[in-house]
Amino acid sequence: MTTINGKKDHDLPLEKEIEQFLLERGAIKVGFATRETLAGPPNADITYIIPEARSAISYALPFDKDIIRDYLSKKDFDGHEKNRFDLNYRSIKISNELAQWLTEKGYESKRIISNNNYKKEIKGWQATMPPRLSHRYVAVASGVGSFGWSGNVGMKGYGTTILLGTVVTTAELEPTQPLPPEESFCTKCKLCTKVCSAEMFSKDEEVTFTLGGIEYTHSARNGYVRCQYVCGGFTGLHKNGKFSTWSPGRFPIPETNEEIYKAMGRAVRRYATWPERTRKDGYINESAPGINIRLTCGFCQNICWGNPKDTAENYKIITESGCIIQNLDGSMTVLPPKEAEEYFRSLPKKHQKKYCIDRT
Ligand code: SF4
Numbered sequence: 001m002t003t004i005n006g007k008k009d010h011d012l013p014l015e016k017e018i019e020q021f022l023l024e025r026g027a028i029k030v031g032f033a034t035r036e037t038l039a040g041p042p043n044a045d046i047t048y049i050i051p052e053a054r055s056a057i058s059y060a061l062p063f064d065k066d067i068i069r070d071y072l073s074k075k076d077f078d079g080h081e082k083n084r085f086d087l088n089y090r091s092i093k094i095s096n097e098l099a100q101w102l103t104e105k106g107y108e109s110k111r112i113i114s115n116n117n118y119k120k121e122i123k124g125w126q127a128t129m130p131p132r133l134s135h136r137y138v139a140v141a142s143g144v145g146s147f148g149w150s151g152n153v154g155m156k157g158y159g160t161t162i163l164l165g166t167v168v169t170t171a172e173l174e175p176t177q178p179l180p181p182e183e184s185f186c187t188k189c190k191l192c193t194k195v196c197s198a199e200m201f202s203k204d205e206e207v208t209f210t211l212g213g214i215e216y217t218h219s220a221r222n223g224y225v226r227c228q229y230v231c232g233g234f235t236g237l238h239k240n241g242k243f244s245t246w247s248p249g250r251f252p253i254p255e256t257n258e259e260i261y262k263a264m265g266r267a268v269r270r271y272a273t274w275p276e277r278t279r280k281d282g283y284i285n286e287s288a289p290g291i292n293i294r295l296t297c298g299f300c301q302n303i304c305w306g307n308p309k310d311t312a313e314n315y316k317i318i319t320e321s322g323c324i325i326q327n328l329d330g331s332m333t334v335l336p337p338k339e340a341e342e343y344f345r346s347l348p349k350k351h352q353k354k355y356c357i358d359r360t
């Protein structure tokens with residue numbers, strides 16, 4: 001008989017067994033949602049994954065905050081990229097194990113991979129990126145976390161520096177309660193909006209929607225194309241010119257999404273001519289086949305640590321971290337904004353043209 005922690009599986013309720021299973025593998029919180037507690041948004045529909053599904057299991061894994069600080073201060077890109085890949089891989093492995101274990105117990109179960117997993121039958125999915133099932137909705141409905149102003153999900157003490165994992169199952173699990181507002185990690189400091197070069201989140205406008213009969217609100221999102229353009233690595237210099245993401249792109253970030261699509265088309269063609277980064281890695285996103293993506297931002301997620309003091313410190317670190325310039329050999333140089341501009345202008349014109357459109 002399957003055992004967890006040396007106990008026979010009939011010694012504990014299934015929910016407790018699942019919780020132990022996940023905690024033993026590094027989860028910091030576990031929760032359960034049902035069709036009823038997930039009722040509402042189409043991307044919260046677990047029957048899309050398994051028609052007879054009854055429940056979804058949500059859990060959170062923590063990112064390494066020391067590695068995040070080195071990333072935000074532009075001391076080290078590779079460490080965070082590796083931490084992100086490793087954690088995503090770990091979550092896929094854990095979810096697979098859990099789904100398999102539940103299936104062996106007689107409950108059809110499927111894991112939802114952590115990212116890059118879209119409803120491709122929807123027209124224009126490459127732009128809107130509708131997830132097969134939203135990890136965020138399951139996490140909020142089950143009380144694993146709550147929405148921050150950015151719409152990212154977080155927890156007190158961790159903020160949004162967590163990775164969510166989800167498994168859908170035909171097992172009938174007792175739902176756990178969503179977090180009450182007073183348990184929210186979000187202080188509405190809105191620093192997440194200030195570090196987004198893409199201006200993806202509105203500072204003032206909200207969206208309100210219902211999930212499982214409960215009303216939730218977060219900032220209005222201005223279109224995922226904005227994040228694809230910036231976090232996808234094609235450009236990174238903030239409009240104020242004072243700091244950048246880890247992307248050496250210096251293309252403009254226009255006001256409208258229509259203009260962004262055009263700007264991104266140009267930037268993607270130039271991106272293909274950039275020398276390879278010193279550490280070769282990256283991944284292919286299903287929405288942009290053939291392009292090796294290096295996620296270069298994630299600032300809205302990484303800035304928010306679940307307490308005002310650390311989040312404010314992260315804001316200072318990001319905005320004083322300088323600007324990235326890519327050298328001819330692919331390596332990166334980080335300089336304060338004015339020196340970065342001067343250094344960029346000192347590079348061969350042919351090289352400059354790979355990163356901007358406004359130079360002759
Ligand atoms: S950075 Fe501030 S406003 Fe944004 S999600 Fe975190 S606490 Fe909320």
Ligand code: SF4
Pocket residue numbers: 195196197198199200226227228230231297298299300301
């Ligand atoms: S990852 Fe970067 S570009 Fe994307 S929404 Fe967050 S802050 Fe904006």
